Amino acid sequence: MGKALGKEKQMDVQKLIQEKKQKRNVTKQFEKVIPFLLLLCAVISVLTTIGIVFTLLRESFTFFSEVNILNFLTGTDWSPWTGHFGVLPLITGTLLITVIAVIVAVPLGLMSAIYLSEYASDRVRKIIKPTLEVLAGIPTVVYGFFALTFMTPLFQNFMELSIFNALSAGVVVGIMIIPMIASLSEDAMSSVPNSLREGALAMGATRFEVTMKVVLPAAFSGIVASIVLAISRAIGETMIVTIAAGASPALTFDPTRSIQTLTAFIVQGATGDTTFGSTIYYSIYAVGMTLFVFTLLMNLLSQWISRRFREEY
Amino acid sequence: MTITTQENVNIKPDTKGGQNNKEGKKAKHVFEVSDLNLWYGSKQALYEVNMKVPENQVTAIIGPSGCGKSTYLKTLNRMVEMVPSVKTSGSIKYKGKEIFSESFGVEDLRTKVGMVFQKPNPFPKSIYDNVAYGPRIHGIKKKAQLDQIVEKSLRGAAIWDEVKDRLNEKAFGLSGGQQQRICIARALAIEPDVILMDEPTSALDPISTAKVEELVQELKKEYSIIIVTHNMQQAARISDKTAFFLNGDMIEFTDTDELFSNPSDKRTEDYITGRFG
Numbered sequence: 170m171g172k173a174l175g176k177e178k179q180m181d182v183q184k185l186i187q188e189k190k191q192k193r194n195v196t197k198q199f200e201k202v203i204p205f206l207l208l209l210c211a212v213i214s215v216l217t218t219i220g221i222v223f224t225l226l227r228e229s230f231t232f233f234s235e236v237n238i239l240n241f242l243t244g245t246d247w248s249p250w251t252g253h254f255g256v257l258p259l260i261t262g263t264l265l266i267t268v269i270a271v272i273v274a275v276p277l278g279l280m281s282a283i284y285l286s287e288y289a290s291d292r293v294r295k296i297i298k299p300t301l302e303v304l305a306g307i308p309t310v311v312y313g314f315f316a317l318t319f320m321t322p323l324f325q326n327f328m329e330l331s332i333f334n335a336l337s338a339g340v341v342v343g344i345m346i347i348p349m350i351a352s353l354s355e356d357a358m359s360s361v362p363n364s365l366r367e368g369a370l371a372m373g374a375t376r377f378e379v380t381m382k383v384v385l386p387a388a389f390s391g392i393v394a395s396i397v398l399a400i401s402r403a404i405g406e407t408m409i410v411t412i413a414a415g416a417s418p419a420l421t422f423d424p425t426r427s428i429q430t431l432t433a434f435i436v437q438g439a440t441g442d443t444t445f446g447s448t449i450y451y452s453i454y455a456v457g458m459t460l461f462v463f464t465l466l467m468n469l470l471s472q473w474i475s476r477r478f479r480e481e482y
Numbered sequence: 483m484t485i486t487t488q489e490n491v492n493i494k495p496d497t498k499g500g501q502n503n504k505e506g507k508k509a510k511h512v513f514e515v516s517d518l519n520l521w522y523g524s525k526q527a528l529y530e531v532n533m534k535v536p537e538n539q540v541t542a543i544i545g546p547s548g549c550g551k552s553t554y555l556k557t558l559n560r561m562v563e564m565v566p567s568v569k570t571s572g573s574i575k576y577k578g579k580e581i582f583s584e585s586f587g588v589e590d591l592r593t594k595v596g597m598v599f600q601k602p603n604p605f606p607k608s609i610y611d612n613v614a615y616g617p618r619i620h621g622i623k624k625k626a627q628l629d630q631i632v633e634k635s636l637r638g639a640a641i642w643d644e645v646k647d648r649l650n651e652k653a654f655g656l657s658g659g660q661q662q663r664i665c666i667a668r669a670l671a672i673e674p675d676v677i678l679m680d681e682p683t684s685a686l687d688p689i690s691t692a693k694v695e696e697l698v699q700e701l702k703k704e705y706s707i708i709i710v711t712h713n714m715q716q717a718a719r720i721s722d723k724t725a726f727f728l729n730g731d732m733i734e735f736t737d738t739d740e741l742f743s744n745p746s747d748k749r750t751e752d753y754i755t756g757r758f759g
């Protein structure tokens with residue numbers, strides 16, 4: 170009986186397969202179309218990128234026909250409303266914010282990642298990781314007001330600080346990118362195979378030694394990628410710096426002062442009463458181009474570093 | 483090794499199972515396991531295991547899949563505690579010292595009791611750095627000393643001639659068998675007393691397997707070796723004593739010749755004659 174049942178079942182399956190065959194032919198046609206659809210999607214995003222870069226280049230070109238590119242790159246005074254287009258103050262502003270953010274975020278982010286990946290129990294990890302990711306989902310405008318209305322008054326208890334300043338903006342940008350570093354670095358560290366940890370532990374290494382000498386080197390390229398990505402975020406961050414760092418371009422590395430970043434100027438230029446077609450209007454694109462070059466450099470750097478120092482496993 | 487080695491080729495002690503031998507030869511034991519129970523959460527994986535592991539011999543552990551061989555082996559260097567839910571009871575003495583006691587640091591234990599895993603697991607580093615890893619974490623930093631240790635360990639693992647010209651290449655570039663011998667060299671580099679091996683040849687081809695087996699014979703002059711194997715011929719070929727595990731029980735532990743020619747337990751007999759498992 171068992172045999173009969175088995176046979177019956179087998180025949181059913183065969184019949185089902187036959188029935189499906191008709192449908193499968195349709196699927197096969199569909200299969201052929203799918204690569205094209207996917208290619209189309211890829212092409213769209215590539216074209217969009219090319220379009221953006223093209224626009225940036227074209228408008229920047231117009232700008233540089235009105236303002237000498239050397240004056241732009243080496244000028245130390247950025248006051249477009251009085252006709253001074255020296256971009257250096259904006260660049261130092263951006264760098265200042267980025268450096269402060271990195272100083273805050275890299276140690277904290279890495280340490281959280283190490284804790285989560287190497288020390289936390291499953292239960293703790295399951296609570297903390299989603300929490301971190303919520304932190305990453307907070308709108309930056311909220312961070313901006315947090316910097317302005319909480320960080321700055323807090324710091325003012327200890328030091329002389331203007332209302333708008335690079336310090337609190339930078340620190341808060343740092344806080345904003347911590348989850349990114351922590352989460353991506355944690356992914357990189359968790360994907361280091363356990364067999365490597367066991368190999369080291371079995372030789373009498375402590376957990377910390379395993380972390381420092383096995384896990385971190387093996388996850389290095391992933392960690393670098395996460396940091397660079399976070400730096401790109403910091404360079405491009407707009408809302409926090411617009412709200413909390415001020416709008417006074419200054420060639421300075423003094424974090425207590427008000428500054429202006431590349432992005433914050435773009436906001437100012439785009440929201441103010443800038444006339445279409447004026448030099449200021451085109452300067453927005455030149456500044457955007459500068460920003461683009463910076464993030465591009467960061468990406469190239471990250472690729473180079475992770476290729477150079479990769480430990481494959 | 484500090485203690486003089488006893489005859490280690492085919493000795494036939496008059497005691498059975500290496501247990502309760504108060505009289506007779508002064509058999510030295512590296513491990514004395516008594517009444518060891520182990521649970522993964524609420525699931526018990528080892529039941530009342532008692533075993534005295536002899537020094538400078540090869541002890542094989544055989545048994546069907548899932549009977550607790552790996553669990554037992556990993557208990558000996560406390561690697562099993564990597565699984566958070568693990569609970570143990572009973573006692574394991576390493577050279578007279580209780581390994582579960584607070585005063586015996588787990589890192590100290592593992593410095594004395596090395597381990598080679600089933601799948602070769604070299605670090606993503608150069609051959610040299612792999613072997614030098616252990617000495618380095620234990621504070622040996624001088625290049626000259628490390629060079630010496632690396633060469634000695636690679637020679638000890640019978641792989642020096644194959645890799646001496648490419649010490650700075652990644653260990654991943656080697657064959658599986660070579661990688662496994664690198665891992666053995668890595669374990670040898672800190673000169674432990676005991677080497678635990680969990681199916682060290684199961685991922686290897688026959689030639690590499692033969693090499694590792696030969697190596698084990700060589701190593702027992704200086705090390706006590708405990709080896710888990712699925713391969714009964716291998717156990718018969720290379721071990722002096724064999725333990726048979728079944729469902730978390732240690733059924734029989736005696737001289738290898740004895741166990742394979744004249745098993746005292748029916749279940750052992752069934753297993754070695756291939757009636758189950």
Ligand SMILES: Nc1ncnc2c1ncn2[C@@H]1O[C@H](COP(=O)(O)OP(=O)(O)OP(=O)(O)O)[C@@H](O)[C@H]1O
Binds near residue numbers: 525527546552
């Ligand atoms: N991490 C774990 N969590 C829960 N149970 C486990 C764990 N590891 C092993 N076990 C259980 O403990 C028992 C013994 O497993 P162990 O790996 O020691 O067997 P083994 O004899 O080495 O088997 P094999 O020959 O297949 O390697 C099995 O029933 C297994 O399911």
Ligand SMILES: [Mg+2]
Binds near residue numbers: 551
């Ligand atoms: Mg096993």
